[in-house]
Amino acid sequence: MLRQDTLGTPKPGLTSLADPALNQETPPHLLTTPITPTELFFVRNNGTLPEVSPQAAADWTLEVTGCVRRPLSLRLDELRGRFPTVEVTAVLECAGNGRSAFEPPVPGLAWGPGAVGCARWTGVRLADVLAEAGVTAEAVYVAHESPDHAIGAPGQPALSRGLPLAKALAPETLLAFGMNGAPLDPLHGFPLRVVAPGYPGSAWQKWLSRIVVRDREHDGAKMTGLDYRMPRRPIRPGEAPDPSLFDVITDMPVKSLITEPAPGFCTSGPVMVGGFAWSGASEVERVEVSADGGATWQRATLEPGEGPWAWHRFKALMLLPAAGEVELLARATDAAGNAQPMQPVWNPRGYLNNAVHRIRGRMV
Numbered sequence: 438m439l440r441q442d443t444l445g446t447p448k449p450g451l452t453s454l455a456d457p458a459l460n461q462e463t464p465p466h467l468l469t470t471p472i473t474p475t476e477l478f479f480v481r482n483n484g485t486l487p488e489v490s491p492q493a494a495a496d497w498t499l500e501v502t503g504c505v506r507r508p509l510s511l512r513l514d515e516l517r518g519r520f521p522t523v524e525v526t527a528v529l530e531c532a533g534n535g536r537s538a539f540e541p542p543v544p545g546l547a548w549g550p551g552a553v554g555c556a557r558w559t560g561v562r563l564a565d566v567l568a569e570a571g572v573t574a575e576a577v578y579v580a581h582e583s584p585d586h587a588i589g590a591p592g593q594p595a596l597s598r599g600l601p602l603a604k605a606l607a608p609e610t611l612l613a614f615g616m617n618g619a620p621l622d623p624l625h626g627f628p629l630r631v632v633a634p635g636y637p638g639s640a641w642q643k644w645l646s647r648i649v650v651r652d653r654e655h656d657g658a659k660m661t662g663l664d665y666r667m668p669r670r671p672i673r674p675g676e677a678p679d680p681s682l683f684d685v686i687t688d689m690p691v692k693s694l695i696t697e698p699a700p701g702f703c704t705s706g707p708v709m710v711g712g713f714a715w716s717g718a719s720e721v722e723r724v725e726v727s728a729d730g731g732a733t734w735q736r737a738t739l740e741p742g743e744g745p746w747a748w749h750r751f752k753a754l755m756l757l758p759a760a761g762e763v764e765l766l767a768r769a770t771d772a773a774g775n776a777q778p779m780q781p782v783w784n785p786r787g788y789l790n791n792a793v794h795r796i797r798g799r800m801v
């Protein structure tokens with residue numbers, strides 16, 4: 438089925454992380470457009486890269502099994518032919534985005550702020566496929582399987598995650614074969630991936646080959662223990678974590694990213710501060726910027742997003758009085774009243790760092 442089983446070729450211009458698997462983030466100042474071009478889109482692989490030839494893609498089958506009345510085995514052309522095609526513009530953010538800012542440091546990939554992008558995803562609704570399979574009454578969770586494996590361990594899946602049934606049935610959740618008007622790129626899951634808008638990247642299973650509908654939460658690779666889970670109550674560094682007090686991450690928190698000016702800017706006169714803001718569960722309501730450490734805030738203008746799951750561009754023209762070093766801050770607030778915290782909220786695996794984004798530069 439697979440032509441090759443490799444680590445993949447890094448994209449030029451992105452920042453590669455120190456890891457045996459291919460992991461690259463986007464320097465935020467390269468994110469200049471509301472739709473992130475595929476060649477600039479961050480890459481997160483937990484293991485190998487299944488490179489699927491066009492022939493292998495034509496033979497690719499998606500199996501749907503488990504708690505269903507009619508197990509399915511669908512080739513891609515059948516999937517496309519049998520269900521309506523839909524397009525959703527959505528932010529994809531890794532749950533570990535910004536992990537390198539946690540203090541004290543936590544294990545895991547040391548992402549800066551750039552493990553996020555926003556693309557147009559084309560596919561069929563997972564709900565339509567599940568309706569065809571006939572989900573039974575005991576179903577509560579869908580599990581996703583792919584052929585990528587842990588590096589150096591061919592028998593061991595790299596990642597097998599899933600979705601609570603309600604999110605699997607939500608109209609925004611897709612089985613996608615297209616990204617930004619083209620077939621999915623091999624690095625982004627060609628020929629088929631899950632698109633779960635508002636949920637962490639880990640829920641967006643790439644190279645999807647099998648869906649198992651379950652009567653309980655999934656327990657596949659990186660579903661259990663502390664993986665992609667947050668403590669229900671705040672936990673202090675050094676405290677022994679009890680996994681039974683952790684929940685699987687679902688909706689991503691409200692967040693903003695300054696994309697202009699670039700860090701290390703050196704300028705005079707008014708400064709245009711801009712970027713993007715998004716929230717997994719709610720609408721972004723406002724973005725504010727500050728140049729005095731958050732003592733005072735200036736409201737930025739917010740553009741409408743391309744649909745409810747896209748990010749919003751924000752812009753603010755700031756008059757910065759003094760010459761010298763300056764730090765610019767951005768803080769987004771969503772319609773539910775959640776605002777970004779000033780400092781990351783520490784947790785043992787370093788997930789969901791949605792602290793205000795800060796960049797430093799110099800006025801001359």
Ligand SMILES: Nc1nc2c(c(=O)[nH]1)N[C@H]1C(S)=C(S)[C@@H](COP(=O)(O)O)O[C@H]1N2
Binds near residue numbers: 479585595626
């Ligand atoms: N099969 C498979 N799917 C996967 C992963 C993986 O390692 N294997 N990584 C997940 C994680 S943690 C993230 S953040 C997103 C990243 O998607 P991207 O590489 O298209 O940006 O893919 C998800 N889907």
Ligand SMILES: [Mo]
Binds near residue numbers: 481638
């Ligand atoms: Mo991720």
